[in-house]
Amino acid sequence: xxxxxxxxxxxxxxxxxxxxxxxxxxxxxxxxxxxxxxxxxxxxxxxxxxxxxxxxxxxxxxxxxxxxxxxxxxxxxxxxxxxxxxxxxxxxxxxxxxxxxxxxxxxxxxxxxxxxxxxxxxxxxxxxxxxxxxxxxxxxxxxxxxxxxxxxxxxxxxxxxxxxxxx
Numbered sequence: 001x002x003x004x005x006x007x008x009x010x011x012x013x014x015x016x017x018x019x020x021x022x023x024x025x026x027x028x029x030x031x032x033x034x035x036x037x038x039x040x041x042x043x044x045x046x047x048x049x050x051x052x053x054x055x056x057x058x059x060x061x062x063x064x065x066x067x068x069x070x071x072x073x074x075x076x077x078x079x080x081x082x083x084x085x086x087x088x089x090x091x092x093x094x095x096x097x098x099x100x101x102x103x104x105x106x107x108x109x110x111x112x113x114x115x116x117x118x119x120x121x122x123x124x125x126x127x128x129x130x131x132x133x134x135x136x137x138x139x140x141x142x143x144x145x146x147x148x149x150x151x152x153x154x155x156x157x158x159x160x161x162x163x164x165x166x167x
Contacts, residue, residue: 009028010033030047030048074107081096083142085147110159
């Protein structure tokens with residue numbers, strides 16, 4: 001996320017704009033004007049600084065807000081097979097959607113390999129380890145542009161998570 005994607009708002013002068021940004025989930029940094037009381041920022045998409053702030057300190061705040069913003073976003077799979085994350089989306093095949101229906105609700109949690117194999121068997125009749133591995137490889141390739149990855153937890157299953165470097 002660049003500095004242009006993070007809104008800089010004067011506080012308290014732009015209170016209404018803050019509310020609009022909050023309602024759309026836009027990340028924002030409130031620049032607290034001299035003599036004003038600092039706001040309480042409970043939203044992961046928000047931070048504040050007191051003016052004047054050196055450019056390198058502001059960039060550090062933008063970078064920290066960007067990391068928080070991306071790490072707290074949740075993927076969403078709609079009924080038509082479109083996987084959305086942050087401001088990006090990809091379509092997935094029906095079989096991939098069936099497997100993602102198990103992974104997405106348990107984002108950042110281990111989904112047992114056997115649960116995925118069982119679901120795969122319901123969809124296309126194949127419950128082999130190789131069939132699951134092939135589908136997981138294809139899903140990995142498909143979701144990579146979203147900033148998502150699937151990590152193998154050996155002996156247990158798979159975890160849907162964000163890349164180390166978000167999009």
